Amino acid sequence: MSNERSLETGSDVRAAARCGYAGFTVGLAPGFVQANVYIVPQSFARDFLAFCHANPVACPILGRGEEGSYAMPALGRDIDIRTDVPSFLVHEQGVERSAADIVDLWRDDFVVFAVGCWLGAEGALAKAGIRMRHRELGLQGGLYRTHLLAHSTGPFHGPLIVSMRPFHRDDVEGVISITADMPLSHGAPLHLGDPAALGIADLDHADWGDVVLPGEDETAVFWPCGLTALQALKNAKIPFFISHAPGAMLVTDLKEVFA
DSSP states (O other): OOOGGGOOSHHHHHHHHHTTOOSOOTTSSTTEEEEEEEEEEHHHHHHHHHHHHHSTTTSOEEEEOOTTOOOOTTTOTTOOTTTSSSOEEEEETTEEEEESOOGGGOOTTEEEEEEEOGGGGHHHHHHTTOOOHHHHTTOOOEEEEEEEEOOOBTTBOOEEEEEEEEEEGGGHHHHHHHHHTOGGGTOSOSEESOGGGGTOOOTTSOSEEOOOOOOTTEEEEEEEOTHHHHHHHHHTTOSEEEEEOTTOOEEEEEEOOOO
């Protein structure tokens, strides 16, 4: 596989995934929009799309595939969703397993949804010179269930999931200003500081991702997360669906727009 530092575009990352790269996409292809991927049977697609539209900050829709199609031409000219995500999770009858690709699992009734991801904002923050410790460590950051509820549609319901990354107190104002103009990556933070206000008892125990705790001079900054859709899919008790593995996103050819 190519050295990770050479993965400068969405196409580079997708090509690496086809060749066996199974790691995180944090820090890769800066400035390119990254996406959560959810693949559901057509019979659930309408209600799932409605759920995302009802929760547009946590689940901004970047693209929806045609039934049975694994191409996403609006997001990248050469995308084959079956191979172009570094790692997948297969959800069958409530049991979850990993998969390097889903070529042999593909079905003609599948519909692919690409949902916005915070990692796409990192290019703008890096350009502004804002330190991101999670990125220096090569980690995704922690993802947590909150006591806030997403808006329900059909069988889809559940808590709002948030991501947390620590930033130096002097940088927080800039982080807010920059991300506010990036709705494809969840926009401005939902909350700063005390996690208890979101019903999070302990930042030491993330529900997904990697724990990166704030230092003495840092503030915990929280954004709505696309894994809100994953929890809703699980709660809907769909017999079979597929998602990206946390932190292993589809990197698109779309560019984040920032000054």
